[in-house]
Amino acid sequence: MSVYAYYPGCSGLGTSIEYDISTRAVCQALGLALADVPDWSCCGATPAHTVDHLLSSALAARNLAQAEDLDVQALITPCPSCLTNLKTAMHRMSDRDFRGKVNKLLDRPVRRDLPVKSVLQVLVEDVGPEELASRLPGKPLAGLKLAPYYGCIMNRPPELMRFDDHEHPTAMDRLMQTLGAEVVPFPLKVECCGASFGVARKDITARLSAKLLETAQDLGAHAMVTACPLCHMNLDLRQGQAASVAGRQFRIPVFYYTQLIAVALRLPQDAIGLSKLCVSPNSAFKAMRKALRP
Amino acid sequence: MEVVDIHASCDAEFIAEVEAESSQRIAECYQCGNCTAGCPFTFAYDIPVSQIMRLLQAGQKRRLLTCKSIWLCATCESCTTRCPNNIDVARIMDVLRHLARREGYAAERNVKVFWDAFLDSVEKHGRSFELGILAAYIAKTGRFWPDLGLGPKILPKGKLGFKPHPIQGKKQVAEIFRRFREISRS
Ligand code: SF4
Ligand code: SF4
Numbered sequence: 123m124s125v126y127a128y129y130p131g132c133s134g135l136g137t138s139i140e141y142d143i144s145t146r147a148v149c150q151a152l153g154l155a156l157a158d159v160p161d162w163s164c165c166g167a168t169p170a171h172t173v174d175h176l177l178s179s180a181l182a183a184r185n186l187a188q189a190e191d192l193d194v195q196a197l198i199t200p201c202p203s204c205l206t207n208l209k210t211a212m213h214r215m216s217d218r219d220f221r222g223k224v225n226k227l228l229d230r231p232v233r234r235d236l237p238v239k240s241v242l243q244v245l246v247e248d249v250g251p252e253e254l255a256s257r258l259p260g261k262p263l264a265g266l267k268l269a270p271y272y273g274c275i276m277n278r279p280p281e282l283m284r285f286d287d288h289e290h291p292t293a294m295d296r297l298m299q300t301l302g303a304e305v306v307p308f309p310l311k312v313e314c315c316g317a318s319f320g321v322a323r324k325d326i327t328a329r330l331s332a333k334l335l336e337t338a339q340d341l342g343a344h345a346m347v348t349a350c351p352l353c354h355m356n357l358d359l360r361q362g363q364a365a366s367v368a369g370r371q372f373r374i375p376v377f378y379y380t381q382l383i384a385v386a387l388r389l390p391q392d393a394i395g396l397s398k399l400c401v402s403p404n405s406a407f408k409a410m411r412k413a414l415r416p
Numbered sequence: 417m418e419v420v421d422i423h424a425s426c427d428a429e430f431i432a433e434v435e436a437e438s439s440q441r442i443a444e445c446y447q448c449g450n451c452t453a454g455c456p457f458t459f460a461y462d463i464p465v466s467q468i469m470r471l472l473q474a475g476q477k478r479r480l481l482t483c484k485s486i487w488l489c490a491t492c493e494s495c496t497t498r499c500p501n502n503i504d505v506a507r508i509m510d511v512l513r514h515l516a517r518r519e520g521y522a523a524e525r526n527v528k529v530f531w532d533a534f535l536d537s538v539e540k541h542g543r544s545f546e547l548g549i550l551a552a553y554i555a556k557t558g559r560f561w562p563d564l565g566l567g568p569k570i571l572p573k574g575k576l577g578f579k580p581h582p583i584q585g586k587k588q589v590a591e592i593f594r595r596f597r598e599i600s601r602s
Pocket of ligand 2: 505
């Protein structure tokens, strides 16, 4: 069994708890052992890098140092924002001068160069669609039409992220197709949803999210599927705000991709967390069943 | 059209500072406009990102540090990914807001207040505490519960903790902030 250091990220304890729960359950079901980074702290998220790059790297790097106690081959995280911060810190620390400065801010210096990856990357590369397919009861999500939304930073910039395609990513598409779902050709896969401006400038967030929701709805998707807690919050919790900007109704369930894998694997309800979604997912499953009827 | 007398007002020191802190060469921008074309925030910016690059080449310090755009950039990395000259434009946007902070400018004050509230929370608890951040934001901006409509949607979901999740090493995290402030002062 492969063991990975797991960094849940702060939102995994709160607004994206269903992402954390379903990620853990799916990894366990697919034979990936997760060891939580001991006493992990916030990676600094967006705010830290807007203040200073040394500060943001140090906040992320404390977690890289904490992970060094674990006997693992890589550190993985479900959250693209955490991923970027951890990867950026690791990358910038390849400069010895910068590493020295970061280590001076830390109680415990970073010594190793632990690879940092997204859970999505590990599911696609280390498990793979074929292995996933072999564990499924047929094609459990046949009939479900999904708009796959990756968000801006899962694959960008490519020199740093080194995974999938930066303009037209397909990792989630492939996993969802393996489950039997149909993936609509969603042109806004890597457009921005409005990121963390939901509180201070919700007018901006609503306008950008509305464009995504409109496009998904017009393409006939039954639901959207995402890999990012912030995107999810803007599309699910804030769907009503986007609707008022767009001047039209939206009823688009937004899943985390791990929730759909968990559904397909028939994992127990409390390992999926569908009840945590603000927009009820029932319409999507209803449409899925309807599509299957002759 | 705006006319800038670049001989009279070009601040060469400012250009050098941005270049040093971002590790980018400003002169490499040839104004193709690719960054602006892909920037999702152009509709909300007071200066589009390619024009920020041009004003930077012209050393227009005050103009840049007092603009709104640098506070609205979401670091979506579209510009960085698509620039034909491999300029890390998003990093330059970050550096511009670092400098704006140091000079005491914040043209989008509420954005800064939100980010500061977030970091205060991390400094205090070691992790971010969502409800605490919102409360601090409300207290500082005087905006009464900016997302009033969302309460009934999210509260029944039991996702928002009413208490922070402090960690054992929260002192270590607070120390990162303290040491950072110490070296920034020197
Ligand atoms: S894409 Fe690059 S070269 Fe083109 S305007 Fe923007 S910064 Fe300049
Ligand atoms: S990183 Fe900022 S400036 Fe660049 S495209 Fe994204 S929002 Fe625009």
